[in-house]
Amino acid sequence: MTILKIELEWCRDSKGYDLVDIPKRGKWIIGKGGPPERYNPFEMSDVPLLAFANAHSEEKLRNFALRYGYLTTRGYSAQGEVQPPVTSVRRFHWDSEGAITGIDQNASVQHLEGESVDEFVAVAKLFKRVLALTSGRLSRSLSGEVENLLLNYGSPNDVSFNFNIDPMRRLHPVILPGSLISGLLVQLAQLAGGSSFKTCQLARCGTLFAAGGRSGLRADAKFCSPAHRVEHNSRTRSKTARKPSA
Structure with a gap:
């Protein structure tokens, strides 16, 4: 369009x-x-x-x-x-x-x-x-x-x-x-x-953002900013580390 x-x-x-x-x-x-x-x-x-x-x-x-x-x-x-x-x-x-x-x-x-x-x-x-x-x-x-x-x-x-x-x-x-x-x-x-709008996957955020094009973010981006991507990955690693080993 x-x-x-x-x-x-x-x-x-x-x-x-x-x-x-x-x-x-x-x-x-x-x-x-x-x-x-x-x-x-x-x-x-x-x-x-x-x-x-x-x-x-x-x-x-x-x-x-x-x-x-x-x-x-x-x-x-x-x-x-x-x-x-x-x-x-x-x-x-x-x-x-x-x-x-x-x-x-x-x-x-x-x-x-x-x-x-x-x-x-x-x-x-x-x-x-x-x-x-x-x-x-x-x-x-x-x-x-x-x-x-x-x-x-x-x-x-x-x-x-x-x-x-x-x-x-x-x-x-x-x-x-x-x-x-x-x-x-x-x-x-x-x-x-359009596929250009995404919802930030960081649990505490949920911001709608534009991806691809001139947005400065990749079209397949999952987070509204690099800082939120880093925070999400850090939280995921912390949860994994706290799980008891089998």
Whole structure:
């Protein structure tokens, strides 16, 4: 399959993001309200798709947000700017159901900005399961989960198609998603089922990584880094040495 270029003008909060515990809503990732840093996440040296697929805990999802920003436009205004967040939840008054019942006079935001950690950790885990497939064919159960994923985040109105002429005067088709999660879904559809994605065999790791090609790792690599290969082999030797001889 031809991999089409993805162009997205996105932004991240220059002051970073906090994990905030909202009553009855769980943990949320909320920007600190710094000036937006604009960039194209699909032109970075690393692969945002892999970074998201490995964001399977609240801290890893926060680290993803620090590098890439929010996944959807819900945390941003219509202009794409980072809204002033609920910086200090102390300025807000919550009831036991997590609803905002009051707000201090000097606070500038009257609604919750940010994204649910539980929601997107679950989505990240699903991305990882799809990318770990050795073929492009989904199981019946996984197919149903992916269909729900597309219903929630894969609106065709959020992705458009265009053409660009590069500096060498060559014509290229490009995909224009309306949000980071839409762009990641495009990458997922283009790259899922390839043999280039592996799961690190070190028991304590389990990171999904790219092998072969320009990844710097052999196509048959079993570990995400040489250090993890050495650690795995060392642990295996230690277990063998502890076994009583017959």
